[in-house]
Amino acid sequence: MIEFRAVTKKYGTGAFGLDEATFSVDRGDFVFMIGSTGSGKSTVMRLLIKELEPTEGTILVAGRDISSIKRRQVPFYRRNIGVVFQDFKLLPNRTVYDNVAYALQVTGHSRKEIRAKVPDILRLTGLSTKLHNYPDQLSGGEQQRVSIARAFVNHPPLLLADEPTGNLDPETSIDIMRLLYRINRTGTTVLVATHDHAMVDKMRRRVLELSRGRVVRDEATGLYTRDESTREFAQRLRSPAEAPQIL
Numbered sequence: 001m002i003e004f005r006a007v008t009k010k011y012g013t014g015a016f017g018l019d020e021a022t023f024s025v026d027r028g029d030f031v032f033m034i035g036s037t038g039s040g041k042s043t044v045m046r047l048l049i050k051e052l053e054p055t056e057g058t059i060l061v062a063g064r065d066i067s068s069i070k071r072r073q074v075p076f077y078r079r080n081i082g083v084v085f086q087d088f089k090l091l092p093n094r095t096v097y098d099n100v101a102y103a104l105q106v107t108g109h110s111r112k113e114i115r116a117k118v119p120d121i122l123r124l125t126g127l128s129t130k131l132h133n134y135p136d137q138l139s140g141g142e143q144q145r146v147s148i149a150r151a152f153v154n155h156p157p158l159l160l161a162d163e164p165t166g167n168l169d170p171e172t173s174i175d176i177m178r179l180l181y182r183i184n185r186t187g188t189t190v191l192v193a194t195h196d197h198a199m200v201d202k203m204r205r206r207v208l209e210l211s212r213g214r215v216v217r218d219e220a221t222g223l224y225t226r227d228e229s230t231r232e233f234a235q236r237l238r239s240p241a242e243a244p245q246i247l
């Protein structure tokens with residue numbers, strides 16, 4: 001689904017966002033990207049949505065070299081990628097329903113399609129009782145659910161989440177990870193950048209670690225089954241026996 005071949009991103013300031021980073025992500029994978037601040041995680045995300053262009057190297061998405069996508073085609077390309085940010089980025093003066101409906105409107109869906117799709121995605125994300133609320137009438141976890149609903153309402157094959165639990169407490173973070181996992185189980189490839197090492201250790205998914213723009217670790221942590229149910233998954237995340245020792 002994603003392939004980075006020796007990708008370098010040098011910013012105008014001379015800073016290296018990425019430095020010959022090479023990695024790939026298979027279709028249907030759930031992958032964590034970790035690394036200290038400034039290691040290049042957000043740069044990877046921004047390159048994938050073509051908000052940035054690489055200085056050197058090649059990026060393939062679904063087998064296509066994305067440098068060949070022309071500027072006017074970029075909005076169509078982006079329909080294939082759902083994006084979730086740490087700070088939610090919701091429209092403050094629109095309701096939950098309208099925040100999600102808007103994502104469909106701008107991608108050219110008819111009113112009929114919108115009326116059919118929005119309730120479904122709000123059910124999946126556990127927001128059915130909140131559809132008339134405005135963002136400031138929701139908890140942080142609920143706001144993040146809305147942003148995930150919005151990112152996933154088109155059922156994109158790829159979902160990117162840049163520190164989706166950065167502003168949330170541990171219990172709420174588990175709910176959000178569970179929701180991302182549920183989305184992954186529908187077949188969507190999910191790439192999550194995070195600082196939450198405890199969560200990463202417990203989830204036991206594949207981990208890519210960046211350091212100064214380079215991939216320094218790429219492995220599946222521990223054993224896990226691909227067909228684990230979301231309930232089993234959440235239980236494992238909460239289980240004290242699985243929690244790392246905090247001294």
Ligand SMILES: Nc1ncnc2c1ncn2[C@@H]1O[C@H](COP(=O)(O)OP(=O)(O)OP(=O)(O)O)[C@@H](O)[C@H]1O
Nearest residue numbers: 011013015016017036037038039040041042043044
């Ligand atoms: N717009 C920019 N202009 C100049 N340098 C930038 C820009 N964005 C990022 N950088 C630099 O690129 C490097 C990688 O930054 P990036 O934002 O990708 O890191 P990150 O891993 O997402 O960090 P964090 O965990 O703090 O979000 C850093 O050295 C950063 O200072």
Ligand SMILES: [Mg+2]
Nearest residue numbers: 041042043162
């Ligand atoms: Mg970042």
